[in-house]
Amino acid sequence: MPALPLALTQGDPSGIGPELTLRAWQERHARNLPAFALIGSLDHLARTAERLGWDVPLLACDWAEATDIFPESLPVIPLEGATGAEPGRPDPATAAGTIASIDRAVAAVRRDEASAVVTNPIAKSVLYQAGFRHPGHTEYLAYLAADAGVEPRPVMMIWSEELAVVPVTIHEPLRRVPNLLTKELIVETARIVARDLQKRFGIAAPRLALSGLNPHAGEGGAMGEEDRMVIEPAIAALQAEGIDARGPYPADTMFHARARAGYDVALAMYHDQALIPIKTIAFDDGVNVTLGLPFIRTSPDHGTAFDIAGKGIARPDSLCAALKLAARMAASS
Structure with missing residues (x-):
């Protein structure tokens, strides 16, 4: 019996998702990609390929056929109704299809028709205009x-072969971070990370390195009390549970190659503290992984890029990395 395909969502059809999907399929052999099926409009994908002058055979199918079809044609799980999306021109009228694609991907994985969810980028502002009621x-x-x-409590991890990072607080103004950062938040986040690294990545005893919040990890309280009063007790609590948590380490010395060799994932206390190093090290091929869900979800670590959509110049590196990582996680689970 062939392996289950990955469920790839269409994302915002006015963004770069359609051309990334086409390009990934074109490079399937060169990059040794696992089988995937796109949930979206076959007509829109065909128009995109024609506009770019790319010869990509498309075939509507169901999940049971997708893996067998993949070597010779790009499998498409059709969404009802063709989209009239134009590259670089986001339109709230396409929001229903974007959401339906996500719904069907999750349903396919939960019915064991697909092995994991891989999501193309969406534009939250477009969905909000159509009445979308979720933060993201x-x-x-x-x-x-x-x-x-x-x-479930989702946790964002940005992963690459060189570095994996988890921001404990995410899209928050910097001035709010010290008040949001609690022992309980750190412990809960670290538990989810450790559990999923064991379950999804096959790491028997994950090593978690936690950064400090302040310069020099607070310098014993001289540069801030949060490291001593919040982060250190959280690490002690995690260690008491048998989790290999270490730190807090000064963030400015955590990310060079020798330091990275000492841990499996870095937990940073705020967004930029985590994302600046990984986007410096792996800007093109970082993968956004959602931990804490009952299914596997990966995504390219970039947005819709409306400014270059339809030009055929968007690089598929991050999507290809997301597809390969999703398949790797599925095999480890």
Whole structure:
């Protein structure tokens, strides 16, 4: 029996998702990509390929056929109704299809028709104009994953072969971070990270390195109390549970090659502290991984790029890395 395909969502059809999908399929052999099927409009994908002058055979299919089809044609799980999206011109009228693609990907994985969800980029502002009521992509996935009305707690990890990082607080103004950072938040986040590194990545005893919040990790309280009063107790609590948590380390010395060799993932206390190093090291091929869900979800670590959509110049590196990592995680689970 062939391996289950990955469920790839269409993302915003006015962004670079359609051409990234086409380019990834074109490079499937060179990059040794796993089989995937796009959930979207076959007509829109065909128009995109024609506009770019790319010869990509497309074939509508169901999940059971997708893996066998993949070597010779790009499998498409059709969405009802063709989209009239134009590259670089986001339109709230396409929001229903964007959301339906996500819904069907999650449903396919939960029915064991697909092995993992890989999401093309969406534009939250476009969805909001159409009445979307969730803060973002990840929160909507948590809503779809809810069992008995209880939503899971998703954690964002940005992964590359060289470095994996988790921001404990994410899209928050810097002035709010010290008040948001609690022992409980750090411990809960680290537990989810350690569990999923074991379950999804096959790492028997994950090594977690936690950064300090302040310069020099607070310098014993001389540069801020949060490291001593919040982060150190969280690390002690994690260690008492048997989790290999270390730190807090000064963030400015955590990310050189020798330091990275000593841990599997770095937990940083705020957004830029985590994302600046990984986007410096792996700007083109970083992968956004959502931990804490009952299914695997990866995504390219970039947005819709409306400014270059339809020009055929968007690089598929991050999408290809997301596809390969999703398949790797599925094989480890």
